[in-house]
Amino acid sequence: MASETDRAALAHEVCLALKRGCPGSRAELTGSLGSGTADAFSDIDMAWVVPDARFPDCLDRVVGALGGVRPVDSIRIDPDFYRSDRRRLLFVRFAGVPLFWRLDLDVRAASVADDPHYDVENPAARARDDEWSRPASALANAIGAVKAVARKRDDEARGLLDRGFARIGEDDRAGGAWADDVARLARAAALRDTSVSDLAAQVTALAAQHLGGTAESATA
Numbered sequence: 001m002a003s004e005t006d007r008a009a010l011a012h013e014v015c016l017a018l019k020r021g022c023p024g025s026r027a028e029l030t031g032s033l034g035s036g037t038a039d040a041f042s043d044i045d046m047a048w049v050v051p052d053a054r055f056p057d058c059l060d061r062v063v064g065a066l067g068g069v070r071p072v073d074s075i076r077i078d079p080d081f082y083r084s085d086r087r088r089l090l091f092v093r094f095a096g097v098p099l100f101w102r103l104d105l106d107v108r109a110a111s112v113a114d115d116p117h118y119d120v121e122n123p124a125a126r127a128r129d130d131e132w133s134r135p136a137s138a139l140a141n142a143i144g145a146v147k148a149v150a151r152k153r154d155d156e157a158r159g160l161l162d163r164g165f166a167r168i169g170e171d172d173r174a175g176g177a178w179a180d181d182v183a184r185l186a187r188a189a190a191l192r193d194t195s196v197s198d199l200a201a202q203v204t205a206l207a208a209q210h211l212g213g214t215a216e217s218a219t220a
Helices: 004-021 031-035 052-067 134-150 154-167 178-192 194-211
Strands: 026-029 044-050 072-077 087-094 103-109
Touching: 004 026, 004 031, 004 044, 004 052, 026 031, 031 044, 044 052, 052 072, 052 087, 052 103, 072 134, 134 154, 134 178, 134 194, 154 178, 178 194
Parallel strands: 044 103
Antiparallel strands: 026 044, 072 087, 087 103
16 A cells, blocks of 8 residues: 555655756745645645746657656646746646656745745636646545545635536535445536546546445436
8 A cells, every 4th residue: 555655755756857947946835845844645735937938848848757766657737827928836646656646746946936926816827728627627526625634624625516517517415425425426527528438447446445335326
């Protein structure tokens, strides 16, 4: 079974790979791993600051750099910064690691490295509706809900699930039977975007494992 030591090793390898992939850049852990407050369910938050002139090139190289650590299952771009000229937030899932260990990679040009508000709520930086997958985003909410319930944060879980249903236009809400709630959201997401069917099945299995009960099939 994967351990927190394995997660720390993965994070360390990612840091090294990013710095090798873009000379003059720096990469460091942020979030709970960076502050030393992580638990078994924490993901990997990382900041990657690159020279302004190399920002587009580093974005082009990121998949290859991360793939040198381990195979990349998927990369999503946060729609809020999809078209930003100096910032991206990438959500990376590696193959063969727990779904909880998503890499949230905040890529910034050096000139805005210390500006937490850069391009926040900038309409020109945001993706068009056809440039991001609402079902994939809803599945991220479902994984977050599994974490929240495991951490005894039921109100947080309910909010994540309700927003996930709303994001894909599903007339449903969390009822508190958590494994079944997650499974319904996963199934609805897969029906709207068949490319996320495998992830939806993994999310359903994750909920059954950590929340108990017999979760429904994500593709039924």
